[in-house]
Amino acid sequence: MGSFHLTKMSLRNFFKKPATKMYPVVAPTYTKMSKGHVANEIKDCIFCGICENRCPTHAITVSKEDETWTIDNFSCIQCITCVRNCPKKCLTMEPDYTKAAAQKSIITLKKPELTPEERAAKEAADKEKAARIAAAKAAKAARDAEAAAQ
Amino acid sequence: MTQTEKPQVFKDIEHAQLRKQVESYHGRGWRFVNISGTTVEEGVELLYSFSDGLPLENLRFTINTETALPSVSDLYPNCFFFENETHDLFGVQFTGISIDFDGEFYKVAVPTPMNPHSAAAKASASGKPAADKRAADASVVDTPVADEPAEGEESSDKKSSKKKGA
Amino acid sequence: MGTKTVIPFGPQHPVLPEPMHLDLVIEDEKVIEAIPQIGFIHRGLEKLVSKKDFMQFVLVTERICGICSFGHSLGYSETVEALMGIEVPPRAEYLRVIWHELSRMHSHMLWLGLLADGFGYENLFMQCWRLREDVLDIFEATTGGRVILTACNVGGVEQDIENNELAGIVVTLDKMRAEYGELLRTFLKDRSVKSRLVGVGYLSKEDSVAAATVGPFARASGIDEDIRSYGFGAYGALADFQPIVSTKGDGYARCEVRGLEVLQAIDIIKELVDKMPDGEINQKVKGVPAEGVEVVSRLEQPRGECFYFAKGNGTKFLERFRIRTPTSQNIAGMVQTLQGCDLADVPLNVLTIDPCISCTER
Incomplete structure (x- = not known):
């Protein structure tokens, strides 16, 4: 029994740095496996459409005629199904995630000439x-x- | 290492025998585990599960939404949750539930959403205009696909034949 | 002799952890009767089996709940593997149990923090959650996600943890022990905490059995029941697993059981890392679930026994998938503990079943 069992820990924390970070002023620490957003090395893409078929939220749209690859980052649930199934390995999962915004943004990548x-x-x-x-x-x-x- | 229960025990019974079977499990001190329902052509197939430590046994029977089942919440008090849920989602009628929410347990947009053949679902589908039903079903699934619910099953099959196999 | 008043409690209340509604019939600050009501966050996730095929549905099961996320994907994967007769490689089974025990640790630490907040000890609440961040950092380093892991799928696990990384995890967990010991000592020995927990929400063993409670809520009343002791999956490899049981039956006992389960989880992870086999982490899945096959399975989640039922129909969409969560079993027990308690103890009694309404309503 007794009281104030947390005194030692509280005094220790008083003299330590805070455990929280001033995000977004201070950048967060990501690990190599952190799931943020999907990026595409567009010049290697062959527009086969496998990523579009497998995406569970239909966030990716692929157009073979126009040679464009479109992703709605706010629909992506970071399940890495597209990255795992890409035959050309041009899709990667980058660690930094989509920042909060006032409007949803759709990113379209076109294969360069x-x-x-x-x-x-x-x-x-x-x-x-x-x-x-x-x-x-x-x-x-x-x-x-x-x-x-x- | 085994992953799940072995052996799996499913006993097929008649719905009239349900009360007697549940009383037998209660008398032997078995613990109630679950009531779950699956929509089949003849109505709803219900599964009552009981357990006594490691052994797990399931009672299986089919019932239509017009016949009333006796509630077992006097023997197992926490059944009221599952019986209300089964009533709201599948349209199965129960008599004598200890706390009866009378269809207001879950706030569902269409009546008996898991069982489109129930009397309540058919009555509401004929009453409501088609546009409303489409909007109600679209709120359940979050995919912006053009050909949505009334032909829901066929459109998903067409899509699956286009996709490569899993 | 006072008059009876009915106070509606929830679904939005600063001290209520989950969105449930209680109609409290009180008379002079004592609760006579409590009528529960849920259904505010029903999303109809079980109907999605007809839209997402059985390999994709694991992503839906993960997102049923933020706290028991890995547990649901594990239970789903185990059930569908039994449905299709798939053998999972041993290394995958061990990794699954390690992630599940880490999940149990983070869930119990979250609950301890909420309990402290429930009786007003905010400093303790913050310290518990600060310590919990270490577990979430382990999750992010091994799977990339802090809460939704996307680690388990039908056939095994998605990614491996290298053996040196596993050793690093054990070192981190051992370092956590000292600080966690201080927190646990505060919960179990501090006079002000004990005055809020001892004797509150007492449920005898007979009442607990009659209400069919599960999980730590039942183990605090003396029922010796834990699905992990039946040895499913890699739990069968543990040398000697004894569930933590207390006989006091009140809020203090439930706090003690959950607090000690965290330390037991650290020991389990250590033992499994020592015995970790090498090999594959995934078994390729071929075919679809056969028509008419049904399987039931159970899993010991942080909140208790969770029951899964799957039925196939010959296509790649499952006919039916049913999840019965432990909170739905414990609600009847909670209503019983609420009868006769003080109005100030109502949030504590609701918290002691560790409610997870988002799993319960799906």
Whole structure:
């Protein structure tokens, strides 16, 4: 029995720094796993639509024709389903969360136009791939003809 | 390591035998666990669960919303909660509940929302115009999908056939 | 001889922790009868099984309640795994129990803080919640979320905790023990706290059994019942688990049971970290629940025994999923403790069942 059992702890706390932070003046400490908002490395995105299909709150909209990827950050529930299922691994979960605002905001990302060097590199790669396929087809046709002849 | 009860004991009974079965569990000192309902074609399938430490047994029977069931809240006082809830969500009638809220236990927008075949739900659906029912159902589900509730089941199946399998 | 007045208490009241309504019939500051009423935050979450498939529904079960969030996702996952016959890898079972015991710690510390606030000891309330932040920091470091963890899913757990991180968690919890001991000593030994708790809301063992109470509320009245002692999941790996039982049956006993369960949870986590097996953390789920299969399961949540029932219908949407929370069982016991108590003790009696109305109403 007795009274004032909390005196020691109260005196200790009196001389320590406060346990709370003056957020938002002081930035909060996030861990590497903290779930904030979803970010997209748009130049790697192939607009397959898997993230749109799997999102439980329909926060993501993908348009393949326009090459745009739209997210409503206020609908996102940070379940990381989209990040886990992305085939190109271009989606990541960033730790800082959407700040409070007076209006809901929808973020649209559009795939940037290819620079002339990138376009030239892409065309060269496509040409090389087409040449490889043609060569493989020709080889197969030659093998079939040989087998038929025998 | 086992995760859940093994074996699972489900006893199928007639609804007229309910009172006798519950009295038998009460006499043997078993603890009441739960009443739950599932909507089926013939009405509502009710599940009464009782436990005595590790053993857990479930009584299963089907009832329609016109027949009245005797309440067991005189044997197990906390049943009043589950019987009121089952009445409000499924439309099952109970007689003699110790604290009877008479349909006001849960504030629901449409009567018997979990059982669209009950008499109360059908009466309100025919009375209300279609726009109201759509608004009431949209408040339950928070997805802005264009083709919503009256064809709720078919639209979700169409969507599932478009999606890749889980 | 006084006149009877009816005072409506709740659903919004500064000292009431949860939105429930009580009609108190009082006569000269003594409560004669209390009529409960709930239903203010019914969201109809059980109907969402027809809209979200069984893999996505775990996200809905997590968001039923902020305090017992992990417990509901764990109970749902266990029930659906039994429905489909999925074997969960042992490491996943151990990780689940570790997170669940951390969840129990944070829930009980939250309750201790609310209890202190209920009888006016605000400093103690603040200290309990300051200490609880350590547990929430562990949650954020391991799963990314402080309250809604998104850690459990059907087939196992979503992410792993490395063995060195587990050792760090045990060190943090051991450091917490000393400070927590000071708080517990204040709750159990301080004269002013005891004068508000001892003898308040007494429920004998017979009354408790008749009202079918569960959880720490029942264990404080002498009923020796704890689902963890049946060994489901990784609880079966514990060497010697004894539920904490008290025979005093009043508010002080309930405070004692919950306060000591926090220390027991630290011991359980330590034991499981020592015995942690290596291996997979997730089992891929194939197929859908078969038609007509029903499964029931139980889980010891911080508030008591929680009952889950699942029924499949051959599609990827479950036919029915039912959650019966411990608070719905304890309401009848609470109404009984309220009969004959002082008006000033009403919030304490409501708090001693640790009500969680958002789980109860779903």
